[in-house]
Amino acid sequence: MAGVDSIINVKDVLPVELVTGEAHLPKGYIAGGMHVGIKRKKKDLGWIVTETSAEGALVTTQNKYPAAPIVLIRETFGRFGPLKGVIVNSGNANALTGSDGMRDARVMQEKFAELIGARAHEVIIASTGVIGVPLPIEKILHGYDLLREDGALSHHDPEAFAASILTTDTVSKIVSAKLAIDGTVVTVSGYAKGSGMIQPNMATMLAYVMTDAEVKGADLYPLWKSVIQKTFNRISVDGDESTNDMALLLANGAAGVLLAPDHPAWPAFAGAVYAVARELARMIARDGEGATKLLEVVVTGAASEVDADKVGRAIVNSPLVKTAIYGEDANWGRIVAAIGNSGAAFDTQKVSVRIGDVLIFNAGVGLPFVESDVQAYLSGSTVRITVDMGAGDHESEWFGCDLTEGYVRINAHYRT
Known part of the structure; x- marks a missing residue:
């Protein structure tokens, strides 16, 4: 594992130009969102699919009552490994829902895996919203049917994904950075939700950062862990840590650039990941529930x-x-x-x-x-x-x- 070579030293981070509020998906990713009826009107089901298998690095909440999706992905995925997709519902946390919640989480994961041609352990699931209410899994499965029928999984609509994961947020949180490595443009793009129940101890709430660089999971995870410690672990709105917090970094290699801690461009890449995560953290804090400053x-x-x-x-x-x-x-x-x-x-x-x-x-x-x-x-x-x-x-x-x-x-x- 990369160890100390992947630890971010903020003083050494190179400046990077960020684009906020505009979605710039890295190569090889598809993202979108739709309304399936968990919320009254707003989008409540979002997805990310990578056209080729990506390496993923995952950090989850340290709350002693993790939600069913957190329990499941710890079991099926762990900390890092290959991934093909992410599926997220908002409006319902599927937390403190017992064995029924675990069953629904498995169905949500397995059926989406079937939809995108992946294995269950290659899919990350997440839920966010009200705690203690049964997940309306039938509405999610109906959404899957609609996706299958109209081919929406092949349409790029990352703004819809950003909107679909929100709860009490007042704005979508989107940040992107581009950098040139070996004559090739590499993109780092992040999406997050979070407004209340925000307390550092992993965590962001929900955050998804993608890059089209190729990075091995054993290098990706310590980098991501270090970035989180200096960004999402240093925000607080109300001192409460959610049951559902997760932060995921994906690297699918579609740009054709292989990066590792001994690559000359690694500091610039790590700095871009840090800069995107830091700006997402600032946006979450600024959008704290009821906040004016x-x-x-x-x-x-x-x-x-x-x-x-x-x-x-x-x-x-x-x-x-x-x-x-x-x-x-x-x-x-x-x-x-x-x-x-x-x-x-x-x-x-x-x-x-x-x-x-x-x-x-x-x-x-x-x-x-x-x-x-x-x-x-x-x-x-x-x-x-x-x-x-x-x-x-x-x-x-x-x-x-x-x-x-x-x-x-x-x-x-x-x-x-």
């Missing part, structure tokens, strides 16, 4: 990356910080209190805090600042808090959002 927390000068993560997590998870951001209140004491509760090791007299570019706390005391200037900054759609721990040279970047009445309203009536 994206919260970016940058922690520098930590004694270890673990400590940097502890501080970042404490700040983005703090309801007091999140409500202050919503209220455009420069209540720096809440930020410092979160740092103090983080469990990180540091000297309290060496910590400094900035809101935007304004230094508001240093050496254990608050500093004078022009309230109206900071409030004007907080009125924007993106708020950055920078913390220098003064304890070392490790850092991390976290994404979150403000906490509003809208979040309460959405989740108070989620099932009704």
Whole structure:
């Protein structure tokens, strides 16, 4: 296995131009979505099919109550290996549904495998939506019949796929990057959903990143695991980790470029995967349920990356910080209190805090600042808090959002 050669060092990542909101599928993939009746009107069944077998790398939720699709794909697929397709339903999580849920998950997987000419273990299934409600498998199977009859599996409609996996999201989340390797264009394209029940501990919610480069699974998995740790594991909307979270990276080789950690272009490729995942993570945080602002927390000068993560997590998870951001209140004491509760090791007299570019706390005391200037900054759609721990040279970047009445309203009536 590639091991440390596949670990992402954010400081060494090469800049890459990203395209957001427009679907640019890599070569050899087909994606689409349709409405089958799980939701009232919106698309609720989506698929990805690769024309040639792809290598896949998968990371799933660490929630102790994994949904039936998670249990099944851990059994049939594992962490990495060959894949031919992905099928996702939204509107129903098929979680905490017992043996009936497992049966329905198997049927969903096996019948889609038959539809695309694959074996069951070459298909990843996913569900997202309300927990504890039986999966209406008959509606999904009817959707399969429609796909078989009208040949929709041969039509490229990646925007429909992006829409089909959404639940409380207000926007589709699509990011692509292209890079030239050995005279050939290689594409990395990602799709994600996530708005609530977002807490780092794998996880994204649902994220699918595809490339037409060829990468062996033993190299793909450690790269993907490292990328997730520095992107999807560093977002939080509400501190709740879903039963259904998964993140999948696919590489089908259709571009005709074989990559491995010893290839000169590996850092550029790994950087593109990281950049796509990071932007998807930012989009998920910005689209948090009821959110009006994206919260970016940058922690520098930590004694270890673990400590940097502890501080970042404490700040983005703090309801007091999140409500202050919503209220455009420069209540720096809440930020410092979160740092103090983080469990990180540091000297309290060496910590400094900035809101935007304004230094508001240093050496254990608050500093004078022009309230109206900071409030004007907080009125924007993106708020950055920078913390220098003064304890070392490790850092991390976290994404979150403000906490509003809208979040309460959405989740108070989620099932009704």
